[in-house]
Amino acid sequence: MNLTETIKKDIITAMKGKDAETLTILRTLSASLKNKGIELKRELEDTDVVSVVRSDVKKMKDALSEFKSAAREDLAEKAQIEIDILNKYLPADMPVEELRKIVKEKLKDISATSLDDMGKAMGAAMGALKGRVEGGRVKAMVEEVLKEGL
Numbered sequence: 001m002n003l004t005e006t007i008k009k010d011i012i013t014a015m016k017g018k019d020a021e022t023l024t025i026l027r028t029l030s031a032s033l034k035n036k037g038i039e040l041k042r043e044l045e046d047t048d049v050v051s052v053v054r055s056d057v058k059k060m061k062d063a064l065s066e067f068k069s070a071a072r073e074d075l076a077e078k079a080q081i082e083i084d085i086l087n088k089y090l091p092a093d094m095p096v097e098e099l100r101k102i103v104k105e106k107l108k109d110i111s112a113t114s115l116d117d118m119g120k121a122m123g124a125a126m127g128a129l130k131g132r133v134e135g136g137r138v139k140a141m142v143e144e145v146l147k148e149g150l
Helices: 003-016 020-040 046-069 073-087 096-109 115-128 135-148
Strands: none
Touching: 003 020, 003 046, 020 046, 020 073, 046 073, 096 115, 096 135, 115 135
């Protein structure tokens, strides 16, 4: 069963369980997935779904920090619940050592040696890690590897 089917099944489960909060969050996610499918003009693969979920989680994390800085604990709590529900559809975080190994391999492949090669290095690393690791983690690892040298 692919990720899209899992989300649809969970929507039905939330409907049957009368879990309005989860249902609303999953319907919003489903709409985001549908829009992405229309944008790409093809059926979504699991990597596309993960990308959309990561994007939604990132938006909610940004909103969460804004709510906390504005002392809106009620909205911050709702945002945290949404983040927790969406995180169920993301793969487990890749261990740091595995991430470092993949980044080092890609940087060697493109002969990146300094921070001047950051753009090229990020492109290669993100291509290899598409959908498996959050972009911020990849960027931090690429910077770290470039600073310490291959």
